[in-house]
Amino acid sequence: MSAIEKFHDILANRHQYAMDWKERTGGKVVGGLCTYVPLEIVYAAGMLPVRVLGTHEVQDVTDRYLFPTVCPFCRDTLAQGLKGRYDYLDGLAMGRTCSHIQGTFDNWRNYISTTLVYYIWFPCHRESPRAVDCLVGEYTGFKEALEKLTGKPITDDGLDKAIELYNTNRRLMKQVYELRKNEDPPITGAEAMEMVVTSQLMDVVEHNKLLEELLEELPDRKLDRETGLRLMMIGSEMDDIEFVQMMEELGCTIVIDEHCSGSRFFWDEVVPGEDRLAAIASRYVHRWPCPAVSSNFSDRFDRVLKIAQDWNVQGALVYQQKFCDPHEFDIPLLQQMFKEHDIPTLVLEFDVTIPFGQFRTRIEAFLEMAELEVL
Amino acid sequence: MITAGIDMGAQFIKVVILDDGKVTARTIIPTGFEPLEAAKKALDNAMKEAGISRQDIKSIVATGAGRKSVDFADSSITEVTADARGTIHLNPSVRTIVDIGAEEARGISCDAQGKVLDFAKNDKCAAGSGAFVESMARALEIKVPEMIAISLKSTKEAPINATCAVFAESEVVSLIHSKIEKADIAHAVHDAIASRVSSMVRRIPVEKDVALIGGVANNAAIVDVMQKHLGTEIVVPENPQYVSALGAALSAAS
Amino acid sequence: MTTNMKYKTKPLDCWQWGKELRLEAYQEFLKGHEEGKLMVLGCAATPYGMLAGLGDFVFLAGEPYGASVAADPPFSIPCMETYEAKGYSRDMCGYMRNFLGSMFLDKYYFTGGSFPKFDFAWSVRHCPAGHPKWHQIVSEYQDIPMNYIDDETMLAVDGDPEHRIDYVAGQYLDTIEWMEKVTGRTYDDEKGIEAMRTYFRNESLWGEICLLNGAIPAPLDIKSMFALMPISMLRRHEKIATDFLTTLRDEMKDRIANEIAAVATERYRMCMLTPPPWSFLKVFRYLETFGVVFVGTYVYLINSGEVKFLLDEGEAVPATVPEERPGWPEMKNREDLCRTIARWRAEHPFQSHLDIRKKEYIIIYNHWHGNAYLLLMNRGCVPMTTSMYDFQRDMQAHGIPVAMFEGNFADCRDIDETGVLDRLEAFLEGQGIQKLPSL
């Protein structure tokens, strides 16, 4: 089985993977909401961090917990917990981001019996020179809570190892992303997304191994279709692989992305330092920001534009979860920026389930805008 | 004592005449553009059926969305109260009532005396209502009774995601295009409504027994899927469409 | 039930004065620049008294401004449409849409003149992402500097750890330097401290006023509270506000002693948690025809620290000002000032821990002698709505009847008035409350 197929398989059986892992290693599993939970610390405690995600199925269990204008991703996520699909978790943690996911967290704490439910008060004033110190304070509490859960101390050695493993993971994924700069990328956007999402679900050692296999396979790999238009995807939470597949089948390839199941999640490494927690904290404060914790447009926009140019994109799909205010704020100016650089954009709004038919028309029309030149 | 209850629904006006706790007449006519005229007519019809005249009626109570326009009624009560009253009269063991009408759905939780403890209604969305069934039947190009009949025979799941009635219609059309059986589409339509209504109803405590009333309670396919969604058996009182009117007539008697 | 029981009632003596003070605050904006004052944009929770250290200033909080616009549909609709035409989404916070729309249209609500240009924007991040993002747009559009304080602390059940206070206090310190830089002025610690003392005093006075409304009959109704609130919100740092609030408080005590009611037919008292639907304030008047009186709403008590909840005793009392609290140092310098503000804010955050808030809701309900809660589900406000169902369940478990309705409360297009009234009538019917015989 190729590495790509393995990613696909594990993603499809992610709960089984986590439960098997528990059995195999005797370790505990900690779920995370959003991407501001310090994976290094969880892993150093001998636990498996997994990101809690939805399934894109229609459900009717969250309406009595979350107000209808909470973003669909957060509803979907809570629904998984309410349906008992995450019963194997020993802990659930969240790093402060936006108020929607906070609603998911609060309801999880109140209505789902996970042993440890922990809130990391992430300092969102990222520009403040005091943010790192504050986060170290938060991490100290989090570390203690994890130690209490496992009954074992988290050592500097353990932290070093975890930092090293996750840095490797980030570096390897970046190498894969580099190959997407090729005129004919050897990997589709949907496949790349499966790679990143599994990195949020798998033991980093095992994921690294698969990444190495993948990097061996890719140079000889050729997609069985034309690359078509080179597109970028930008937006809020996104793990709807089926949608990306549908989109790429219409005649385009996603060559780069900026979202939290993609580049934004893994782009920056931890710069090791004597004070381990401070080193980790510094990474999360200064990492590629999620707009929910950033109040500085240019910080994000400059990075977005740079990768758009480096990966030579011909268009950008900007999407948001319905009602997602942190992202909605950015979109008009983001569109304007792309326009100034002659990169056409298409904006789509996502719900738990999406109207494939309507979206299809829009995407096709968007592709035609670029392609009908031939006529 | 003879009393009358008038339910001024969005689509139909229902009248019930009560004589010492016994229903002596039951009439229904479309609301139309002149609801007041229609209400008079419905009442006239009912009086004829009961063989009584206006002087015989001690008190008239109106309910329903248009209740305030009934100038000949002695007083009015909201549908929520009327629903609870009527249902408990018919089935005293009911604690949760679901009423699905032409344009609205509501869930009511009540005690053994029919006192309302809590209720929920759908806000500005027609997707969980009789109107939705009707427009989907139109998209399927069949009549509602036929849609119900085939829906009960469905064997496969089909998805309908849109909650906007118009978009759901086009989803139905595209399901037809992808050669999905009409029976399965009909089932999906009912399932979509039930899912919407039940997720609204879950905002109040759902305790047994659960009753379904309103015109849509006549729809066996909806009753069937609602039981699955709420995970409990559902009682449908006799003449479910008249329960509100009955509640109003009961209230007129007290 | 004694349906026709009537209390004495009379208008507030200080009403006219209050109205003038309110208008003055909004009008100041027009002459601000002329008079050489700093013009600062902030939000309701910004501790703007601090700005006094920079000299004279005028301060505009975005939410009350947006609310005023929202209450006037003919002005509000074009604002929101202009905002939407810029590509912004319709489902965001209604206050913000009114505010930004008014800026894009260049029309200032209170005078009809052009929209003020600010020297800088300074917000607190009290609703995740909301305010700083909002100001970011202003800052791009007006090309002015912006800064913010991230202080929406998640009050741990047993108090905030020190590192959070350090971080918040530190941001205030940094901001002072930043303000000096962007304005070219020197910060006078003494003046800043003095203004903040007045600020705290006024907050506490306002809290006392809100709590006095627990009397039966209630001396103030919610409509008047909302009308007077801008004084406590926009002029908190001014001595004149202290004078006014003291007069108001004394007048309330007087009314209580003489059983003078805000609403003569009071017989059912309701409480709320949030601001009202601004374009639909007539809902309160409608409910008065049932003898329903709204005695208070939680958010204006806590949003800037006016009330202290004694969780164990189950009581609510006016908060004492910081310097009178045991263990709180006197404010002697800038560091003390910043730390005091950080601690003060941490004790009364907009979003404290849910478990604590639930207790506070029950306490204030009992204090106000409520008969029911009305929970407003504001479609435009995620922070205040996400946990509403949770609160509802908790209240019901405590035997409190709860009515609920939703809409966007700063967007008149997004509220179904007939539906709402119908729903409330059904609720009251369930409570055995009928319309009063016409008076």
Add this chain to the structure above:
Amino acid sequence: MTTEYFRWTEYAWKNPDKDWQKADTLVAGIDVGSVSSQAVVLADDEIYCYSNARTGSNSPDSAKNALGMALKDTDIKQENLQFVVGTGYGRVNIPMSNKAITEIACHARGANYMGGPTIRTILDMGGQDLKGIHCDERGKVTQFLMNDKCAAGTGRGMEVMAELLQVPIVDVGQMSLDVEEEPPPVSSTCVIFAKSEAIGLLRKGWTKNMVLAAYCSAMAHRVVGLLERIGIEKDFTITGGISKNIGVTSRILKELKVDSVPLKPDPQIAGALGASVFARDLLLKSRK
């Protein structure tokens, strides 16, 4: 069977002066929309015949029906068509088509054909969708915006209203202009709720004309909101079925303060016509 007020008359047209046998290229465009279907046959670069029919419950039949209607009074057989492009909401299910192109590209191309190379902004108001489209002098799309979430303000909404008020859809526009004073717009354009709102207004004593005026102006207002987001560059034109509803279009133009370029022969065939123009281009390209 009761009258169906939402129905407009289906029709077909044939160019009396043209002989298709002499044409070098004979192609067709078929637009299967959510409400209506059109077929246009292009002989060289001239319209030879076209039809406008109602969409049935499945696309293949609707396409066959529309094409059949267009060809009915001609002696063209389906085999004579050298290239067929399908478009519209049912485009992937048109059996006789050689290629599917979205209605967005087709409407722009069709508007360009009928209105000339100066057209820059097209408003397409159809059965379920509202689209604002920008194009260049060749009719190539440069930007577009569609309504989502809700079908308010679309043709289907207007049909529900016609049905409710028992006014033939073709008369709606004129009647809505026939009021002494413009009433305030209805607050909800949601198809289902507009219905109860309209009933409420009638009960209040409004005339049908006033209700229609209020609904048309609400719809126009919604459309203007969408157009403002994309911006309007001249020349401006309107395509789709609602372009025939003068009650809506005149209000849009008034609010936008622009004129629209009239499209001849028929703004409702813009999609199918654009498809046929693409068909011709593709045919010529394949011959090279």
